[in-house]
Amino acid sequence: MTFSGLIHHPPAEWLKLLEQARDRGLRGGRVLACTRTFCTLLEAGGQVHQTRIPGRLHHLARRGEGLVPVVGDAVLFRPERPGREGVVETVLPRRTCIVRQAPGRSGRQVPQVICANVDTVLVVTGLDLDFNVRRIERYLALVAGSGAEAVLVLNKVDLCDHLDQRLEQVGKLGCESVLPICAKTGRGTDRLAPWLTPGTTLAMLGSSGAGKSTLANLLLGQDRQQVGDLSDTDGRGQHTTTHREMFRLPGGAFLIDNPGMREIQLLDEATDLEEAFADIIELGCRCRFGDCRHDREPDCAVRAAVDRGELDPDRYRNYLQLAREREERQRDY
Ligand SMILES: Nc1nc2c(ncn2[C@@H]2O[C@H](COP(=O)(O)OP(=O)(O)OP(=O)(O)O)[C@@H](O)[C@H]2O)c(=O)[nH]1
Ligand SMILES: [Mg+2]
Numbered sequence: 045m046t047f048s049g050l051i052h053h054p055p056a057e058w059l060k061l062l063e064q065a066r067d068r069g070l071r072g073g074r075v076l077a078c079t080r081t082f083c084t085l086l087e088a089g090g091q092v093h094q095t096r097i098p099g100r101l102h103h104l105a106r107r108g109e110g111l112v113p114v115v116g117d118a119v120l121f122r123p124e125r126p127g128r129e130g131v132v133e134t135v136l137p138r139r140t141c142i143v144r145q146a147p148g149r150s151g152r153q154v155p156q157v158i159c160a161n162v163d164t165v166l167v168v169t170g171l172d173l174d175f176n177v178r179r180i181e182r183y184l185a186l187v188a189g190s191g192a193e194a195v196l197v198l199n200k201v202d203l204c205d206h207l208d209q210r211l212e213q214v215g216k217l218g219c220e221s222v223l224p225i226c227a228k229t230g231r232g233t234d235r236l237a238p239w240l241t242p243g244t245t246l247a248m249l250g251s252s253g254a255g256k257s258t259l260a261n262l263l264l265g266q267d268r269q270q271v272g273d274l275s276d277t278d279g280r281g282q283h284t285t286t287h288r289e290m291f292r293l294p295g296g297a298f299l300i301d302n303p304g305m306r307e308i309q310l311l312d313e314a315t316d317l318e319e320a321f322a323d324i325i326e327l328g329c330r331c332r333f334g335d336c337r338h339d340r341e342p343d344c345a346v347r348a349a350v351d352r353g354e355l356d357p358d359r360y361r362n363y364l365q366l367a368r369e370r371e372e373r374q375r376d377y
């Protein structure tokens with residue numbers, strides 16, 4: 045068995061490792077769902093295996109010598125036999141990973157990989173009260189640091205009377221693909237087709253209530269994921285989806301539905317400011333000081349661009365805020 049159908053163009057390294065492990069009775073699979081100790085795997089032939097994650101993997105990971113599986117990972121595993129459970133042996137090197145901040149043992153926020161080997165992240169935002177340009181910008185920065193491509197999905201067009209204005213607002217964020225859709229009826233979702241080729245992996249990120257699971261059900265063609273009911277709440281603080289899970293879509297692409305994220309979890313080490321704010325970095329080359337922070341330094345080309353009206357002041361402020369937060373975190377470590 046290879047990884048065929050499980051991922052688009054499996055890296056040569058994976059195939060080599062699988063080949064070497066075959067003599068030891070190991071096989072390759074992808075993680076559909078997992079807890080700390082158990083993992084549901086999909087094998088190339090379509091077989092699903094329930095496997096144990098041995099303590100050894102956690103030990104090794106703590107020493108920085110290995111990985112503990114997350115959804116989307118490719119692994120080598122020993123299949124179950126009568127009277128014996130299947131076991132995950134190794135996690136194969138990750139092509140990309142999506143990282144968020146999570147409270148660590150000390151209570152301090154630490155980076156945590158939430159899913160791996162994702163080709164495209166759908167940043168899902170509702171065009172209702174959920175809409176917040178600064179938050180979208182943070183999601184895009186998080187994706188920029190992950191190695192995956194970002195597609196901005198503006199959901200609930202049916203509830204929006206001023207789409208043009210919204211499109212103009214997000215137009216300044218530099219995301220190439222912006223898709224207004226209605227996940228409830230499917231309107232506009234055919235434009236997702238180019239990202240749904242067989243073997244590609246998509247993950248959805250966005251606040252609770254943005255409509256991620258509604259979109260997952262639509263793409264799956266069936267109601268697999270429970271959808272939230274916002275009618276009797278203000279739509280905040282309630283997570284309908286509590287587990288992360290990867291689904292195989294009818295066309296052969298994979299889709300990871302995530303629980304909604306809290307704001308704080310967006311600020312993370314992997315956030316790639318340089319990539320997300322490429323326009324500001326470029327302007328910064330013309331500042332008087334090479335290490336200009338674009339704050340109060342004299343002859344700052346970035347501030348000059350804001351003054352001339354060439355750079356959106358909100359975008360500039362958000363950049364300063366994120367850069368400051370990153371600096372503080374780096375001081376903490
Ligand atoms: N009007 C309208 N409502 C929608 C649309 N898409 C989703 N909804 C509604 O929004 C609510 C939340 O949808 P979910 O799919 O559960 O949201 P979610 O992003 O999965 O939320 P969490 O699982 O909590 O992270 C539900 O009541 C959906 O019916 C849409 O396109 N238009
Ligand atoms: Mg959900």
Ligand SMILES: [Zn+2]
Nearest residue numbers: 331336338344
């Ligand atoms: Zn400057």
